[in-house]
Every structure is written in structure tokens, then in C-alpha cells.
């Protein structure tokens with residue numbers, strides 16, 4: 221159904237506002253209820269830091285480097301934490317770990333906001349906002365950082381939607397009209413193999429190993445006039461295909477200019493890395509400290525330093541760096557103030573010179589790469605592109621896509637709408653059980669958030685979870701899409717169920733992977749656990765019940781132990797955790813599988829918290845939420861489903877796309893641990909999956925008594 225563009229944009233504005241509010245509320249709740257240490261454990265803070273240095277980054281911003289305070293770390297390494305580059309954080313003097321309630325606003329007054337630009341083992345960098353930079357970074361105070369809601373990204377999306385809401389009809393490009401169903405896409409012939417331009421023999425493939433479905437998708441994307449979707453199920457080589465596509469677009473029309481985007485820095489860097497050996501003029505926008513080292517040579521920042529055009533910027537930068545360095549040397553407030561005033565002037569000058577240099581560099585590049593929201597920066601203002609390519613489009617908010625798409629005449633989006641959409645925190649999200657962060661909240665806070673933050677203008681059923689990919693598919697149907705069908709990751713038995721149930725049975729396991737087992741890896745021994753691609757440990761019978769952390773805290777309280785729980789009503793299952801530990805032991809100790817080749821994945825954070833000690837026991841092993849593991853792969857994956865109750869409550873598991881991600885991460889071995897009785901009651905899909913496992917997996921029925929005895933013996937040993 222066609223959509224009126226202003227209505228679409230204003231709905232998005234309301235949804236985005238609700239989302240931002242939910243994010244702000246979540247941070248406030250966490251910060252006000254928990255100590256800095258507990259927040260660090262929850263992955264939203266990093267404590268006991270010292271300011272190590274500061275320097276000038278791109279845009280003249282000050283980058284503050286922080287690392288562990290010597291008094292708290294012997295190794296000099298940061299502890300386990302959940303801060304990632306790109307996160308918006310508050311850098312502030314660390315409050316005492318008193319029971320006193322803290323308000324985010326109060327913390328904000330005491331600190332300075334910034335973007336994490338680099339995360340290393342021994343420290344990280346934060347590009348701070350100008351206004352308050354003198355406040356925290358001077359002196360030798362102990363500091364901490366706390367994750368905040370991402371208002372920068374939100375502003376870009378909001379700005380784009382406001383622009384679209386105000387556009388007059390005459391301003392809509394043909395491309396926009398197609399994407400909103402105001403007109404139909406120009407037809408593309410079904411079979412392109414004999415086409416004059418892109419048919420067999422006409423295209424000279426750069427990569428001759430491409431499979432037929434990849435070639436077909438490329439021909440289709442080249443021929444489409446306005447929109448093409450490349451549907452890439454797990455491991456089918458989406459990025460591989462996009463690289464060839466970019467090369468072909470340039471071969472077909474050497475004058476074309478292409479913008480390539482993805483929702484995350486890593487998705488973009490992945491493409492830069494694979495594109496750079498082909499020696500085409502390309503540029504990567506984005507803060508260099510956030511980029512992979514291997515792509516730095518293409519980053520705008522490095523080019524502004526090294527290219528000819530960059531020479532004019534250099535001297536101002538040197539002067540700024542010198543000033544920055546002098547701040548730390550002075551203890552006089554007056555002198556510091558004077559230095560900040562000088563810096564402000566220099567920054568202005570720097571920006572002007574940089575702008576000129578940047579626009580020269582961008583103009584020379586055939587391919588420009590940036591994150592979706594990065595494409596909304598000043599560097600690309602007024603730039604137009606013949607084609608905008610979006611990788612991982614099914615994981616991006618639609619408003620985020622439009623930041624890039626407004627400069628396009630044609631779009632090619634790659635993604636898989638049958639894996640998880642972007643994480644949404646506001647209640648308006650369509651599926652009640654879908655977001656990991658939502659999982660952390662109690663029902664009460666969810667309701668509170670909705671009452672205080674959801675503006676009344678959101679039409680029923682509208683949700684940020686509907687991605688551009690989803691919307692275009694339901695608008696124009698499969699004729700705008702091509703699916704990649706050969707997968708290069710999973711053993712055939714692991715692939716079978718997702719292929720049959722989600723991908724119309726069309727997936728084919730590539731010859732090299734279809735029979736790969738753990739026992740064929742170097743140094744791996746042939747034992748039960750390394751011989752089977754698919755294992756199901758069925759905990760049915762009620763011996764392995766789930767619990768919430770709150771319930772366990774309640775029990776402890778009765779015994780006189782009090783502690784506030786961070787995971788609230790997130791579920792965990794001690795019995796399943798025991799089975800996970802035992803399975804990991806068998807894989808690593810008996811089988812000789814490297815711990816770094818093993819991952820334990822669960823939809824429930826409380827379960828992961830319970831299993832965290834495994835990381836010390838088996839360094840290198842990865843524990844992750846299903847949502848966090850999307851896009852990743854491992855030789856062996858253990859999935860612990862957690863739910864086991866007499867009511868058949870499955871919560872989170874009801875989301876097909878989450879299960880799809882969980883079951884498609886392994887290459888050679890998938891072990892599922894769960895209570896088939898409970899899980900079967902959850903949905904038709906879950907019932908089918910359980911039946912499939914019962915029929916096709918190596919089935920095991922654990923015995924709690926002997927398991928407990930074995931665990932006790934292992935602990936003793």
C-alpha cells in the first residue's frame with residue numbers, strides 16, 4: 221500500500237521520540253538504582269579510571285584517553301565491560317559507592333558528554349563535547365564513564381524525517397516515489413542471463429568463484445532502476461556479493477558515484493577491507509579512532525593529514541595539539557581559561573580549512589563509505605550519488621536509512637528480514653517479547669515508560685521494528701528481491717531446519733562445509749561431542765526449572781542476605797547451566813576443541829551472568845546474547861533455552877527471528893539445551909523445531925542426580 225510521505229515522516233518522528241525517551245528512562249533507572257560497580261557489571265559503565273592524555277581528533281574535537289587507575293589495576297588492563305566504540309557516554313568524576321540515589325541530570329552537570337572513539341585492552345578514547353572539556357579532564361581525579369542515550373544519531377534521523385515531512389510533492393524524486401509506492405518500480409526481466417548488458421559473456425566477473433545465485437543477484441541489482449533487495453540468509457556471502465556488485469557498477473559506468481553504508485562501523489569497515497585491494501578511489505568517512513586499523517589509510521582523517529590537500533590543515537592541528545598538551549601542565553584556572561579561548565579560535569580556523577580539504581577529497585572518490593548516520597555529516601551535504609548501497613539493511617531503522625537515501629537515485633539493500641531487526645526499547649515495538657534490553661526491565665517500568673513518553677500521535681501498529689527492507693517487500697513483493705541460496709557456514713544438518721522452515725527449503729550447503737565436523741579440526745580428538753553436528757539435550761520432566769534472579773534474591777532475603785538484582789525478571793536455569801558447563805568441559809578437555817572456537821548463546825542475560833565464570837575457566841570462550849551474536853559465527857555453539865515451567869511460558873523464544881539467529885551461528889556443531897515439553901507449547905514453529913531435533917539430533921536425556929554428583933566431583937578436583 222502506498223504511503224503518504226509526510227504521514228510516514230511524522231509517524232517516524234513520534235516513534236523516534238518515544239524511543240529516545242525509553243532509552244533515557246532506561247539509563248536513568250539503572251543509574252539511580254545501582255552502584256557504579258553494579259553498572260559496570262551490567263555493561264553500561266566503566267569505573268576506576270584515570271585520564272591519561274588528550275589530543276586533537278578530526279573536527280578539532282578533543283579526544284580524552286582514559287585507562288585503569290593504577291590504584292585499582294595491577295595488570296594495567298581494563299576489566300570486562302560492555303562499552304563499545306560509538307557509544308555516547310558521560311565522563312565524570314566517580315561518585316562514592318554510597319547508597320545515595322543518583323540522578324543522570326546531576327551526573328551530567330558534573331561531567332562531560334562524548335563519543336567513545338576507541339576501545340583497547342588498556343584504555344579507551346572519548347571525543348568530548350567542547351563546552352565542558354575543562355571540567356573533568358584536568359587534575360588527577362578518579363573518573364568513570366556511563367553509557368547514555370544516543371542523541372546524536374537520533375538528531376540525524378529526526379532531522380532527515382523533518383526534512384521529508386516538509387518536502388513539497390514536486391520535490392519527490394522518482395526514486396522516492398517508488399520507495400513509498402506512489403509509483404511502481406521499472407520492470408526488470410525475470411531472466412537476465414541473455415541480456416545485452418549483463419547477460420552471460422557480457423559481464424567479466426572479477427571474482428570467478430561466485431555462485432549462480434550471487435551472479436543472478438548482481439545482474440538483477442545492476443539492471444534494476446530504482447530498488448533492488450539482496451536477501452542473504454546466514455552465511456550466503458552477502459558482503460562477498462556486494463563487493464563484486466560495486467566493482468561491476470563501476471565497470472559498467474566508470475562515471476558513477478556510489479555511497480556504501482551500513483548501520484554499524486564494523487559493517488562498513490568489513491566492506492572497506494575487502495574493497496581496498498581493488499584499487500578504486502574510495503574514502504571512508506567516520507572518526508578514525510572508531511575504524512579498524514586496516515582501513516585507516518582510506519579514512520578521511522588520515523587523508524587530510526597525508527594528501528596534498530591536507531597540508532593546509534596540518535599546521536593548525538599542530539598548534540592545537542601543543543595547546544592541548546599545555547593544559548595538563550598548568551594548574552592555574554586563569555591560564556587554563558585563556559588556553560581554552562585560544563583553542564576555540566583555532567578550532568574555528570581548523571574547521572574552515574578542513575571543510576575545503578574534505579570536499580576536495582570526497583569529490584575525487586568514486587566510492588564513499590560511511591555508517592548510515594555518518595552519511596548525514598557535513599562532509600556529504602549537497603552530494604548526490606547514482607547508487608546508494610546499504611548492507612545489513614534489515615538491522616537498520618528505516619529513518620536511519622533515509623539519512624543516506626535522500627542523496628540517491630537508486631538503492632540496493634542487502635539483508636535478511638528473517639533475522640533480528642534493530643533493537644527497540646520503546647513499548648510501541650510490535651512484539652512484546654522482542655528486545656534484550658526490554659528483557660531487563662520489569663513489567664512495571666515498561667508501563668511507566670509508556671505512560672510518560674509515548675506521544676499520542678503514533679498510529680496503531682506503527683513500530684520502528686518495521687525496517688525499510690520489510691516495508692519494501694510488503695509494498696512491492698518478491699519481484700524487487702533476489703535471494704542468495706548457497707551457504708558457506710553450516711553443516712548440512714544444522715542448516716536443514718532453518719532452511720526448510722524459513723527459507724522455503726532453498727538453502728544449499730556448499731560442498732566444502734556440508735559435512736564438516738569438529739573432529740576434522742587440527743588437534744581435535746574423536747569423541748561423542750566432536751562427532752555429532754547436532755546434539756539436543758532435552759531437560760523435559762521438570763527437574764531443570766527456570767527461575768528469575770528476583771525470585772532467587774527473595775529466597776536469599778529470607779535467609780538474611782540482601783542484594784539488589786540487576787537482571788530483575790530475566791530468567792535463568794541453574795540445571796541447564798550445569799549442562800552447559802559439562803558440555804564445554806567435554807568439548808574442550810575431552811575433545812581438544814579450542815575454547816576460542818566455542819560460544820555459549822542464550823536469549824537470557826541472567827543465564828549468561830550465571831555462566832560468566834566459564835570465561836575464567838576457559839579463556840577465549842565466548843558467552844553472548846542471541847541478539848549480540850547476530851552476524852557472528854563459531855565452530856561450536858551451545859544454545860541454552862532456559863525456559864522450563866508448567867505453564868508453557870516461553871517469552872523471548874516465541875520470536876522466530878531470534879531462534880533463527882541462535883541456530884545459524886555454528887559451523888560444525890550445534891548443541892541445544894532445553895525443555896522440549898515447555899518449549900513445544902510456545903508456538904507452532906517451536907513445536908516443529910523440537911520435533912525436528914527429536915528426530916534428527918543426537919538426543920540426550922540428562923539425569924540431574926548424576927549431573928550434580930559429577931559437578932561436585934569436578935569442583936573438588
Ligand SMILES: Nc1ncnc2c1ncn2[C@@H]1O[C@H](COP(=O)(O)OP(=O)(O)OP(=O)(O)O)[C@@H](O)[C@H]1O
Pocket residue numbers: 429430431434452453454455456457458459460461708709851852
Ligand atoms: N562464491 C563463493 N565461493 C566460496 N566462498 C564464498 C562465496 N561467497 C561467499 N563465500 C564465503 O562465505 C563466507 C561468508 O561470506 P560473507 O562474509 O560475504 O557473508 P555474509 O552473508 O555477509 O555473512 P553473514 O551471514 O554473517 O551476514 C565467507 O567466508 C566467504 O568467503
